[in-house]
Each structure stands twice: as structure tokens, then as C-alpha cells.
Amino acid sequence: MKKHFLLIICLIYCLVIVANSAYAQRPSNLYEVKPDDTLSKIAQKYHTSIADLKLYNGLQANTVTEGQKLLVPITYTVRSGDTLKHLSSTFQLSSEAIKKANRLSSDQLQKGQQLRIVPKKLSMHGQHIVMTREQFKTWLENNTFNRKITLIQHHHTWLPSYKDFTGNNHFAMLEGMENFHRKNMNWKTIAQNLTTFPDGTIAVSRPFNIAPEGSIGNKANDAGLMIENIGNFDIGHDVMTKEQKDTIVYMTALLCLKFGLTPSIDSITYHHWWNLKTGERVLDNAKSFDVKTCPGTGFFGGNTTTSAKKYFYPLIQKKMNEISSTFE
Template identity: 45%
Template sequence: MQKKGKFFLFTIAEFDQWLLDTRFSRSIRLVQNHHTYQPGYVQFTGNNHFTLLEGMEHFHMAERGFAEIAQNLTSFPDGTVAVCRALDKVPAGIKGANQEGICLENLGNFDTGGDTMAPAHRDAIVRINALLCREFHLVPSSDSIVYHHWYDLNSGKRTDGTGMTKSCPGSAFFGGNTVAAARSGFIPLVAEAWAELTGGAPSAPPAILRTAVVNASSLNVRRGQGAAYPIVKSLGRGVKVNIYATANGWCRIHPSEQQWVAERYLKKSG
């Protein structure tokens, strides 16, 4: 693992272990797949991962007005993956699909006539999607793994490629960017890798009492039911969480660990 500032760069094996070792609080139902378009393969030198990430963050902040880099994860042609925006933070990836989504940017231009995906990159993209499905109890399908191209840019509604859309993650991404192409050329590969990780069946998701949305600019997550307990982390406004238990005005938002938030700073989801 390498680190520079906020960015962590992993091999796929390291990323696998990091997911197993890290506890997340945000409700996740979607894995978004994107391509960067620019920068592409020609800008990647094999050792400038952090320079490219810093450049993307600068663009997202200066040109797009974002608070930080848009994506949670970035994959590279050499088969590595970077954690960019914390997974417990809502990404700025697909309008209408961000709140419970993880945004994966795959470096390159995968439109027809663009970059030819390197074998190591191809394997990494498949594996990253499978690992995220395992971590968040998702079964690989075109409902849990989505492309930017399937969402209307104006309305944020899923249109499966009609209306005002981008070609992202590329018109040649694993055979195409349509739903049919994903179902025939990409999702079966993810499902095969996911089956190796899970034995072909997802672990049983824990029982959820209800879901809620953080209604404070920064909500402290504590190790117990009360403000005297140590802070584990903080969650930003708009983050959707699952509630597994309630007691004394506090809600446990992790299925097994003591991660509690004050109920008064949550609002009903939906």
C-alpha cells in the first residue's frame, strides 16, 4: 500500500484485505462504473498515480465546484486501485444514483477507437466490482452494477441509455455500454469472480429496522449510546444509513459493531 495525502493506492490483494479490515456505515446498494476519458492511457506513465489523482481533484474542485475529488475509487491500467473519496462519503458520480452508490472511475477512454484496455486493468475492474458486491451484500446484476450511460443527465432518472446521456464508461467498455452489453459481457465476469469469493451465495444481510438520512452538517458516530463515548468517525449531511437498533434516543448504524448516532440528527429516508 502507498499513501499520499488523502489518497491510498492498493494492489487488488491489498484492497481486498482493506475492505475486510474496514468498517463502513453508509448504506450501499449500487456500484457505479465510469471511465475518466481524460486523463487516459497516454497520460499514465506507470508511476504517476498520485499526480493524476491530484490533477483530477483540482479539476473537480476548480471547474466543477466540488468540495473534493468526485469518485470514491479509481482503477489504473497497471491493475492498482486508489481510494480517493472516503467510501462513507456520497460521491458526485451519477445524478440520481449517488446517495447509496460507490463511484468507481476507471482511468482511460473506453469509447470505440479510444484506449485498448490492458489485461491487468480488465482483471482489476472485474475484481473491484466483485469485492464491492461481497463487502456490501450485493448480488451482481444490472440493478446493483450500473453504468453512467444508463442515467439521464438532466433528470437523474435511469433511462437505460435514452435521453440526455454520456457514453461513460465507454461505448467499447467490456463490449459496450448498453444494459444488454453489460449483462452479456461484463456482469457475468463479475458474477464469476464474486462466486469465487462467496461460494456462489451472498452472506445473509443483517436485519435492518429502517433507513435514515443524516440531517446535520457533520454527525459524530460514537462507540456507545451517549455523547460521553469516544467518536469513531463523522458522517456528512445526506449520507444514508441503515438502523439496526435503537435505545435511549440513539441508533446503532452498524450491524455488529458499536457505532451509534443521536437519533435527533437523522431524518426518515424516502
């Protein structure tokens, strides 16, 4: 009896392994760029257009880099045991999106059925890409960068502030900032690489391979990524929404993991810690007229190094641990 019981357990275990292996071997819609690849070649291979490839992947240029990963449309043959829920999870698409792309009237799938798996297009206007937190995570994981990044800058916009955000004017705000930076500041394009909004969305604007511009100075910019957080976070003004707060923590944690950074004053910096005239890092040792309050006297408990160490960095480290625990 005991032998029979052990045999049954072993059989069940083997079946689970086989099932998991089958799902693990399911064709991916993620393509890794080869040395001689071009967008035109990849588009032709997957029966799509360059324009759509750029929208699927948030590409700001017509070039790709070896090792970069691209989401591409594929044709998938349904296997025994497949469900829309499984396919949705595998290909990072909603069940409704798969049904719509294949004109399915129900959730039922048949073995051998051919399904067109089409990646979701990102919201783009010019070089600006507006994403959810999870979309940004995928975008960051799939991209490669040729610039060494060792510093994450946090700023607040001051203007525009919360009163200027309507909930659906992300691109208008980004274009307004870009125009101001070009015309009034004589910068090449928008100063910041990243922007967070009160609704928790994220925008990538200035390409990561181009150093940011701004009054923080070249020492911070050369190896930095600039994040502008929409709002005036000086005490007595905008009170940061939970959605934006969660995004700032999550995004900063993802960037630290991507670039191998440990949260500290040497890896995550505030504009307030840099002298406006000299571009030198002064931390908390400066007269008020030599520094900005940016990212705000109310930013995660304050804009000092003490407040960053006490209130901000622990949140980043905790989120990094949470994200890392999900990695296979």
C-alpha cells in the same frame, strides 16, 4: 496387523489436527477496535505511532470505528515447526520483509526466538491510497462503513486517458483530478471513491462514508460508490489492458460481496444509463445528447444494459463464486 494399521492412521490424523490447531492459534497481528478505543490508545498499546498505524491500514482520518480491524506490529515467539514461509502466509508479509525487520541473515528460525512482525505500509498521499488488488481486498475486509451502499457506479475518465499514464504517476493523476473537481466543478473533493489504473492498481480517494459527486445525479450517488476507470474506452480509442480488466472484475466482485449485492442493472450501473439533465435512470431509452457514453462504447463489450448482462455481470458473478470458495 489390520488393527495396528488403523492405529497408525489414527495417530497420524491426530497429529495433523494438533499441528493445524497450533497454527490456527498463532497470535494474530489483526486488532479489532473496541468501543472506547482511539488511534492514540492503540498506537501506545502496540508501541507504534498514529502515523504508522494510518499507513499500515490505509486510514484516511484519525478516527476508528468499533468492529474495525487494524493491522498492528507485534512481537512473535517462534514455535516448534515454524518456518519463514508459514509466518509469511500467516501475517501477509514477504519472507524478506520479516528478515529485514529482524536483521536475519538466513531463513533458519529457532524455537523461542523473538520476531518483530511489522505490517507493510501502504502507499498514501493525503487522502489517496494506491493499492494492489490483494491489498485492497484486505483493506475492504478490515473496514466498516456507516453509509448504506446499494449501487456500484462504473465510469471512464475519458480524460485523463492512457497516454497520460506513465506507470508511476498515480498520485499526480489523482491530485490533478481532485484539483479539477474542486476548482472547476465546485465539488468538495475528488468525485470518485475508487479509481483503477492501466497497470491494475486501485486507488481509494473519496472516503466510502461520503457519497460521490458528479453528473450522474443524486439518485445514483446517494446510495452509490463511484469507480473511475482511467482511460477512454469509447470504440477507436484506448484498448483496456488485461491488468485493468482483471482489476475491475475483481474489485467489483469484492464490493458486491462486501455489501451483499447480486450483479444486475439495479446494483451495478453505468453512467450511460442516467439522464444528464434530470438525473433519472433511463437505461437504454435516451437520446444521445441526453446521456454520456461513459464508461465507454467499448467497455466490456459495450455500454448498454444488454452488453452488461451478457459480458460484464457473468464475469463478476464468476469471480464472486471464486472468492467465496476461498472463505473458511
